[in-house]
Each structure stands twice: as C-alpha cells, then as structure tokens.
Amino acid sequence: MRDVSIIGIGQTPVGEHWGRSLRHLAYDAVAAAMRNANIERADALYVGNMLSGEISGQSHLGTLIADFAGLRGIEAVKVEAACASAAAAFRQAYIGVASGLQDIVIAVGVEKMTDDVGTQLSAGLAGAADADYEVIHGITFVALNALIMKRYMHEYNVAREDFAGFAINAHANAAANNNAMFQNPITKKDFVNCGVVADPVGLLDASPMADGAAAVILCPTEQAREFTDNAIRIKASALATDTLSVHDRRDPLWLQAAEDSSMRAYKQAGIGPEDIDFFELHDAFTIMAALSLEASGFAQRGHGTWLALDGEITPEGKIPISTRGGLKARGHPVGATGLYQIVEAAQQLRGEAGNNQIKNAALGMTQNIGGSGATIVTHIFERVNQ
Amino acid sequence: MTTEIARHWRLNSQRYQLVGEVCPKCGVKMFPPRDVCMECADDTRQPDFQFSGRGEVYSFTTVHNAPEGYQESAPYTVALVKLEEGPLITAQLTDVVNSEVEIGMPVEMVTRKLRAQGEEGVIIYGYKFRPRLAVAG
Amino acid sequence: MPLMKPNTDVGIVGYGCYIPMYRLPAKEVTRIWNDGQGGVPIKEKAVGGPDEDTMTIGLEAARNALVRAQIDPQQIGAVWVGSESHPYAVKPTSTIIAEAIGATPATQGADWQFACKAGTETIQAGIGFVAGGMARYVLGIGADTAQGRPGDALEFTAASGGAAFVIGAAEESLAVFEATYSHVTDTPDFWRRPTTHYPSHGQRFTGEPAYFHHVLSAAQTIMAELGYTAQDFAYVILHQPNRKFPERAAAELGFEKEQWVTGLLSPVVGNTYAGASVLGLTAVLDIAQPGDKILCVSFGSGAGSDAFIINTTDRLPDKQKSAPTTQDYINRRIEIDYATYVRYRNKLKMH
Structure with missing residues (x-):
C-alpha cells in the first residue's frame, strides 16, 4: 500500500447551470483540478454520479467525461452509490493509487439535476431507497428523513428548533464561499417560521438540489512534490454499508455505517474524534447532521443537536462543520457532493479557505452519505507540510 | 404507459397477504423475505410466515410533493409501522385524517391501490395501514 | 315449479361487508347543481377514497366473510365477483381477490355483470355449484364503486360498498337458503x-x-x-x-x-x-x-x-360479532364536500 495525496482540486459553482450540460460541468471541474495540479495527463478517471441515466438519459458516463475532457484512451468508469457516489469514486481513485496500479488518477463528481424539473427528479432520487419496499409506497427522499427526524424528536425529546443551529451555521459559512448556492445568512426566526416540506422537515432543514461538479487529482505522496508543495495526505479512507431500507435497521435512529466507517477511519489514522479540527459532514437534512455527529463519536446518542445549541459546530467551536456552507447552503448536487466536501477539506488544510479558514487546521474529516444512511464514506485528510 | 408487470406480480403474496419468512435457525421473523437471515446469516430455505397485519405507528410524515404516479392521493401520510411480530415496515396510512396520526397509534393492514400505471396500465395493489376499525362490543 | 331449489340444502357459512368511510351528503349535490333547492332522495352516500375500487371493497368484505366462516381458503372452489364497476374491462377482479385470500390456484374465478344484481347472481350460482358437489365452498361477492354523471339524478345516490358470502353445506351454515x-x-x-x-x-x-x-x-x-x-x-x-x-x-x-x-x-x-x-x-x-x-x-x-x-x-349468534358489522362500517364516517368527492372519484380532468 502506497501513501496517497491530493495534488490538485477544482470545482464549479453550485447552482442552476441551464446552459452547461453534464459533460461540460464535469470538464470544468476536471480541467480546473488538472491546472491546479500542473498535470496534463492521468492514468485513470473515476466519475461519481447518481442520476445521469434517469435525468439526462445518459449512461456510460466514464467514457463520455473522459472523451470530452480531452482524455480519450484513459481508463474511466462511473461509480454510483446514490448521494455518496462522489466519495465512493474518490475512494476508488485512492485504491487505484494506493495499490500501485495507477499513479496519477482523477476523481470527479458531477450531477446535472436541472435537466429535469418535474416528478422524474424526485423519482430518480427515490432510487436511492428500496424500490420494492419503500418507493412503491410513495415515499420520497425527504419523507424518509422526516420519518427518522420525527421519531428522533419523539424518542430524545428534541424540538425542531433545536436543529436550527445546523442551518444557521451552514448559511453563515456559505456567505464567504463564492461557489455556494445560498450565500445569504439566516436567523433562528427564519428557521422556525419556514414552510414545511414533510413534517417535521422544513424548507430550511433540507439542502437544495443543484448542478455542480468537483474534482481532485491524486498521486503517490512520494511523487506529490513534483507537482505541488501544498499536497494533502489521505490519512484514512473507509466505506461502510447498512441495510438499504430504513425499516430494516436494528435502530433507525443510529447511522451504523457512519459508526463503522468512521471507526475504521480513526483506526487507520491512529487518532480519535477529539483530534479532528473540522468535519465536513453530510447535512442533506439537519437530522443527518445530528446523527452523523453521534455515530462518528462527536456527541452521545440523542445529543447531536446539543453541539449545535452550544455553538460547538461553528468555525470557533470544538468541532466546526459545514465550514464552507455544507450541503445545506453550498448546495447538494447529489452525486458530486462528496467531492465538494473533499475539495473544501483540502482548501481548509491548504489554508485557502479565505474568510472561512479554520485556524491551524491540520486534520480534517469528510463524511458522504448515500441514501438515508445506507452507504457512508468517511475520509480523514492531513496537511503534509509544516 | 409503463409495463412493469413481473416486478410487481412476483411480490403478490407479500403485497396482498404480508407473507414474510421466519428463520429456522434463530426464529427471527422477517418482512420482506430474504435469501439470507438478516440476524444470523443462515441461508437455509426459510419457511413462509404470514404476518397478522396488526401493528402501531413508529413514525410518520405527510408527503405533499408526491412523485409521479402518486399525485392523485397527495397529500398522503407514509409511516414506519412496527408490526406486532417485530419488524418495521414502510407503508402508507389510509382512511385517516393526516393531522390526527400519532406515534403509537394502533393500525391494521388493508389492501388498497398503491398506484396505477396511467389510464391504460396495470393497477398495483398492496398493503396500506389504517387506524384499527372501531367495533361495537 | 319455477323456483330454484337445490336437492341438497345449502347455506351461508360466513358473510362480511365493507363500506368506505367517506360520506357525501345529498344536500352537497343540490348545493352544486340546484342552488341548494329541492328535495333529496337520501341523506348521504358512501364514497370510496382515491385508493379504493371494487377489488379492494370486495376483498375486505371477503376477508370479513372468511373470519366468520373460519374455513381453509384452499377449499373455496369458486371466487365470483359481481359488479358494474370492475377495475378492468378485461382482466378479472376475481383472480385478485382469490389470490389475496389464499384461494388460488385450484379455484374457479369469474367476474359477473348484470347491473345491480350481479352480486346476488354469484350467490344463486354458488348455491347450485355447492349443491351439485362441484365445490365445497363458493365465495360470492357483490361490490361496486358506482358512478353517476355529474348533475344527474343518480349522482345523489350512486355509492361504493359491497358484501361477500361463503356458500357451503347447510350443516355448517348460519343461514340456509x-x-x-x-x-x-x-x-x-x-x-x-x-x-x-x-x-x-x-x-x-x-x-x-x-x-x-x-x-x-x-x-x-x-x-x-x-x-x-x-x-x-x-x-x-x-x-x-x-x-x-x-x-x-x-x-x-x-x-x-x-x-x-x-x-x-x-x-x-x-x-x-x-x-x-x-x-x-x-x-x-x-x-x-x-x-x-x-x-x-x-x-x-x-x-x-x-x-x-x-x-x-x-x-x-356466535358469528355475528366475530368480524366488523355493517353498522360498524356505517358508524365509521367522515363527511366530505362536493369538491373532495370530485377528486376522490376521479372526476377531475387532469389532462
């Protein structure tokens, strides 16, 4: 196993790119990352994407992106794990380099949501759940999160407004991120009074779906200096799965795959949650932020919202999260999100996070969730220099 | 018109009668049936087990923005129902006032239209749950 | 003698009914179509919800009949459904019900049609089927989600509901024909x-x-x-x-x-x-x-x-309370207005 580092990052703004198609968005991110890494070629391309088949009528994405990114001939393949597609693609890239089979590898996450503006989108997203036993009953992705959140509030005696801190922090941080979709701050009053999507999930509990692409370039750490003096080392990479459906979980209020993947990651890195300087978690819904903090060892069971109530998730807090806006405010281009998280973690560790910079950030963690906790990918990154 | 026929047809006994399985080794009752026991990973052929259809609401929410094929009955309430034999199951609640649903509410299975594939397609029937019928003593 | 009287006595081994919970008051129909003026033929009618049809209505009635009959559904030799509102023009309602109650595959399935007497026909034929030794039990069902043209006199009354009967030998029966x-x-x-x-x-x-x-x-x-x-x-x-x-x-x-x-x-x-x-x-x-x-x-x-x-x-007497009674379903009641009725009964033109 070789040590692996990130030597280049790139991203497009998250938003409604009416004029740019799937392939062009992916190209924008790949080209930016390649420029950033000062490379002109690579050995392989892993494309994270969830919905190209359902929404754009486009399968066979690895080859398409390679072709239109000027990389014809390269090994390329799409990796799909619902909303965790991008982190899963990144992990494949990591495995390629770590194994010694590939040297310079590109991982790109891309999602083009706005090619369908109707019910096909919600049907496509529901594909992350169990088609025969959840989706057939008219369940939506929001509804699954609402079912978990409702029971969580019931079991742990938590009020919806206790989740406000997650959304407020995300919006506050996104204000300084030019690539974020929502750069407007929100107040607790906004959160409490927002419209209901699926009770108890309100509009401000949920992340906005949008278009976007983000990419990174990986190479063996020992070669990283040839390309950059700002390499970011991958200290741990772990992917774990749980039951696909929420109803089959032993405890629907516990993200077992988050616990499994984060514990494996801590073990690989030889550290514990207390060593993490910031955490880019998967706040597709505020409830997911709370559950992720609990299962990853930052909060006790049922106490995830306490960190938000105590301000410990803000840039000055004990465990800053969503430091560049998170899914909630940066936006959630589903199959690209995992690589946005990784690009943002790299920015923090490089010291390139501008007004969002976490002081002395040395160890950062990302966690990308597919479905309502069915696939969870956790990575830990470390600054190489200093 | 979609023609997803076999995909639903093969689930008839599950959808109409809540037929799951009981693991011959550890005794856990499962819905839906699986090839491998979800608790003890035993993979011997598991006997059918028909659930009573009685349970209670474990959690619920109301869907306002319904996906394609479900708009007709929106807004509708979906729930995780805890069956009295153990498993949780995802299903719609029916014959219910959405605002009157609460966690712990006793419910029973009924068979209703889950969706129709347009005006020309096949009608998919299956389980939903409703508040237990009040029966005069 | 014009009567039909079997050589062996046959009766009802189990019966059950189903009535949907929604009620449209007749005065709602006059409110929409006649300024609220004029008399009404009934107080209110039962209306099925958007997920109900003749199959679901017939099935719940059949399940109640089986609870009262306490028989092995595999011994039902025929499942017959009479209706003027079968969910399909071509494809039987009876096979769906037969499958759902566990009577398939060795059973006779058929849909009957004769306006409002399609239900009693299944009983009449069932008497002959059982008396002739063709089947131990016959499940006869009459169910409908009747539709009246908006504004027509029938709209006051065209309603949804149904009943099911397990026909079998007189010795097992709670009532004999x-x-x-x-x-x-x-x-x-x-x-x-x-x-x-x-x-x-x-x-x-x-x-x-x-x-x-x-x-x-x-x-x-x-x-x-x-x-x-x-x-x-x-x-x-x-x-x-x-x-x-x-x-x-x-x-x-x-x-x-x-x-x-x-x-x-x-x-x-x-x-x-x-x-x-x-x-x-x-x-x-x-x-x-x-x-x-x-x-x-x-x-x-x-x-x-x-x-x-x-x-x-x-x-x-032992059977009467073993499943929900007709009155239990009548008592389960939610009043709806004409707009909701129009939506539930698929009268809104969506495309």
Whole structure:
C-alpha cells in the first residue's frame, strides 16, 4: 500500500447551470483540478454520479467525461452509490493509487439535476431507497428523513428548533464561499417560521438540489512534490454499508455505517474524534447532521443537536462543520457532493479557505452519505507540510 | 404507459397477504423475505410466515410533493409501522385524517391501490395501514 | 315449479361487508347543481377514497366473510365477483381477490355483470355449484364503486360498498337458503356502452316497467310458490336505489316498517349497486335471531330480480360479532364536500 495525496482540486459553482450540460460541468471541474495540479495527463478517471441515466438519459458516463475532457484512451468508469457516489469514486481513485496500479488518477463528481424539473427528479432520487419496499409506497427522499427526524424528536425529546443551529451555521459559512448556492445568512426566526416540506422537515432543514461538479487529482505522496508543495495526505479512507431500507435497521435512529466507517477511519489514522479540527459532514437534512455527529463519536446518542445549541459546530467551536456552507447552503448536487466536501477539506488544510479558514487546521474529516444512511464514506485528510 | 408487470406480480403474496419468512435457525421473523437471515446469516430455505397485519405507528410524515404516479392521493401520510411480530415496515396510512396520526397509534393492514400505471396500465395493489376499525362490543 | 331449489340444502357459512368511510351528503349535490333547492332522495352516500375500487371493497368484505366462516381458503372452489364497476374491462377482479385470500390456484374465478344484481347472481350460482358437489365452498361477492354523471339524478345516490358470502353445506351454515327465484326480461331501463364512463337511464321508465315489475314479480312468485305471506318473514330486503322505491315495493308486498327498516341502508349509504341488496342482507344477519325467515330481492337493470328465502340457524349468534358489522362500517364516517368527492372519484380532468 502506497501513501496517497491530493495534488490538485477544482470545482464549479453550485447552482442552476441551464446552459452547461453534464459533460461540460464535469470538464470544468476536471480541467480546473488538472491546472491546479500542473498535470496534463492521468492514468485513470473515476466519475461519481447518481442520476445521469434517469435525468439526462445518459449512461456510460466514464467514457463520455473522459472523451470530452480531452482524455480519450484513459481508463474511466462511473461509480454510483446514490448521494455518496462522489466519495465512493474518490475512494476508488485512492485504491487505484494506493495499490500501485495507477499513479496519477482523477476523481470527479458531477450531477446535472436541472435537466429535469418535474416528478422524474424526485423519482430518480427515490432510487436511492428500496424500490420494492419503500418507493412503491410513495415515499420520497425527504419523507424518509422526516420519518427518522420525527421519531428522533419523539424518542430524545428534541424540538425542531433545536436543529436550527445546523442551518444557521451552514448559511453563515456559505456567505464567504463564492461557489455556494445560498450565500445569504439566516436567523433562528427564519428557521422556525419556514414552510414545511414533510413534517417535521422544513424548507430550511433540507439542502437544495443543484448542478455542480468537483474534482481532485491524486498521486503517490512520494511523487506529490513534483507537482505541488501544498499536497494533502489521505490519512484514512473507509466505506461502510447498512441495510438499504430504513425499516430494516436494528435502530433507525443510529447511522451504523457512519459508526463503522468512521471507526475504521480513526483506526487507520491512529487518532480519535477529539483530534479532528473540522468535519465536513453530510447535512442533506439537519437530522443527518445530528446523527452523523453521534455515530462518528462527536456527541452521545440523542445529543447531536446539543453541539449545535452550544455553538460547538461553528468555525470557533470544538468541532466546526459545514465550514464552507455544507450541503445545506453550498448546495447538494447529489452525486458530486462528496467531492465538494473533499475539495473544501483540502482548501481548509491548504489554508485557502479565505474568510472561512479554520485556524491551524491540520486534520480534517469528510463524511458522504448515500441514501438515508445506507452507504457512508468517511475520509480523514492531513496537511503534509509544516 | 409503463409495463412493469413481473416486478410487481412476483411480490403478490407479500403485497396482498404480508407473507414474510421466519428463520429456522434463530426464529427471527422477517418482512420482506430474504435469501439470507438478516440476524444470523443462515441461508437455509426459510419457511413462509404470514404476518397478522396488526401493528402501531413508529413514525410518520405527510408527503405533499408526491412523485409521479402518486399525485392523485397527495397529500398522503407514509409511516414506519412496527408490526406486532417485530419488524418495521414502510407503508402508507389510509382512511385517516393526516393531522390526527400519532406515534403509537394502533393500525391494521388493508389492501388498497398503491398506484396505477396511467389510464391504460396495470393497477398495483398492496398493503396500506389504517387506524384499527372501531367495533361495537 | 319455477323456483330454484337445490336437492341438497345449502347455506351461508360466513358473510362480511365493507363500506368506505367517506360520506357525501345529498344536500352537497343540490348545493352544486340546484342552488341548494329541492328535495333529496337520501341523506348521504358512501364514497370510496382515491385508493379504493371494487377489488379492494370486495376483498375486505371477503376477508370479513372468511373470519366468520373460519374455513381453509384452499377449499373455496369458486371466487365470483359481481359488479358494474370492475377495475378492468378485461382482466378479472376475481383472480385478485382469490389470490389475496389464499384461494388460488385450484379455484374457479369469474367476474359477473348484470347491473345491480350481479352480486346476488354469484350467490344463486354458488348455491347450485355447492349443491351439485362441484365445490365445497363458493365465495360470492357483490361490490361496486358506482358512478353517476355529474348533475344527474343518480349522482345523489350512486355509492361504493359491497358484501361477500361463503356458500357451503347447510350443516355448517348460519343461514340456509330455502329457495331462490330469478325473474328477467329485456327491459333497457339503464345501461352503459363499453367506452363510456357514465351510465345512461330511462328516467321514469326505470320505475314501473323496470324496478317495480321485476322486484314485485320475483317476490310475489317466490312467496306464492312456497305459500308464504309477508307475515311469515322477520325481515325483508329489497334492492334500494333510493329510499322511496323499496319502501313502496315493501308496502305493496304487505310488509311492515319493522320488517324492512333494518335492511334498508340506502338513506345513509346510498345505492351501492351490486352491493346494495347484499349489504342490506348483512345488516339483517348482524342482528337476526336463529329461526328468522328472511326475504331478499335484488334488482338489476336490463332487467331482472333474484329473490331468496333464507332461514337463520343456531350458528348465527356466535358469528355475528366475530368480524366488523355493517353498522360498524356505517358508524365509521367522515363527511366530505362536493369538491373532495370530485377528486376522490376521479372526476377531475387532469389532462
């Protein structure tokens, strides 16, 4: 196993790119990352994407992106794990380099949501759940999160407004991120009074779906200096799965795959949650932020919202999260999100996070969730220099 | 018109009668049936087990923005129902006032239209749950 | 002798009903179509929710019948569903119900159609099937989600509901069929062509030559042939397209109010078409005593009537409360307005 580092990052703004198609968005991110890494070629391309088949009528994405990114001939393949597609693609890239089979590898996450503006989108997203036993009953992705959140509030005696801190922090941080979709701050009053999507999930509990692409370039750490003096080392990479459906979980209020993947990651890195300087978690819904903090060892069971109530998730807090806006405010281009998280973690560790910079950030963690906790990918990154 | 026929047809006994399985080794009752026991990973052929259809609401929410094929009955309430034999199951609640649903509410299975594939397609029937019928003593 | 009387005695081993929970008050129909003016034929009618149809209604009634019958569904030799609103024009309702109750595959499945008497036909044929030794049990069902054209007189009453009966040997039965009689003629009082959604009807022609002629002829024939008068019966149930018709027919036959009132559900349920007379029968069976004699007469447009004389047995009281009663379903009630009704019954043009 070789040590692996990130030597280049790139991203497009998250938003409604009416004029740019799937392939062009992916190209924008790949080209930016390649420029950033000062490379002109690579050995392989892993494309994270969830919905190209359902929404754009486009399968066979690895080859398409390679072709239109000027990389014809390269090994390329799409990796799909619902909303965790991008982190899963990144992990494949990591495995390629770590194994010694590939040297310079590109991982790109891309999602083009706005090619369908109707019910096909919600049907496509529901594909992350169990088609025969959840989706057939008219369940939506929001509804699954609402079912978990409702029971969580019931079991742990938590009020919806206790989740406000997650959304407020995300919006506050996104204000300084030019690539974020929502750069407007929100107040607790906004959160409490927002419209209901699926009770108890309100509009401000949920992340906005949008278009976007983000990419990174990986190479063996020992070669990283040839390309950059700002390499970011991958200290741990772990992917774990749980039951696909929420109803089959032993405890629907516990993200077992988050616990499994984060514990494996801590073990690989030889550290514990207390060593993490910031955490880019998967706040597709505020409830997911709370559950992720609990299962990853930052909060006790049922106490995830306490960190938000105590301000410990803000840039000055004990465990800053969503430091560049998170899914909630940066936006959630589903199959690209995992690589946005990784690009943002790299920015923090490089010291390139501008007004969002976490002081002395040395160890950062990302966690990308597919479905309502069915696939969870956790990575830990470390600054190489200093 | 979609023609997803076999995909639903093969689930008839599950959808109409809540037929799951009981693991011959550890005794856990499962819905839906699986090839491998979800608790003890035993993979011997598991006997059918028909659930009573009685349970209670474990959690619920109301869907306002319904996906394609479900708009007709929106807004509708979906729930995780805890069956009295153990498993949780995802299903719609029916014959219910959405605002009157609460966690712990006793419910029973009924068979209703889950969706129709347009005006020309096949009608998919299956389980939903409703508040237990009040029966005069 | 024109009566149908099997060589072996056959009866009802189990019965069950189903009525949807939504109610459309008749005054809502006059509010929309007549400025709220004029009289109404009934108080309110039962309306199925958007996820209900003749299959789901028939199935719940069948499940209740099986709870009362306590038999192995594999021994049901035929599952027959009578309706004028089968969910498919081509594809049986009966196979869905047979599968859902566990009667498949060794069973006879068929859908019946004869306007509002399609339900009683399944019972009549079931008597013959069981008596002839062709099957140990027959499940006969009458169910409908009847549709009246918006603004038409039928819209006040066209309702949803149904009942199911497990027919079997007299020794196992809670009520035994003494005889049955069917009276049919070619009388086009009400019809629907295959590609149209709403039925048409002959206005006042539906009265004398259609409903009254057939109901009275069938009832008078079966009573006369067996030498009975109205006084011999504890209960009478007549097809009930509204309140007035069955009340007048019962009076002409010499019945008193206490004999027909239990089985007259149309004022609070509406006309459930193939479910109508059989729902009246389940309401009577819910409260009858052993030894009661019951006259039940259906009417189907087109036109014909099936008449039954049924005698309850000692087995009835134990069965009455073992499944939800007709009154339990009548009591389960949520009033809806015309707009909700239009939505639930698929009358909103969406495309």
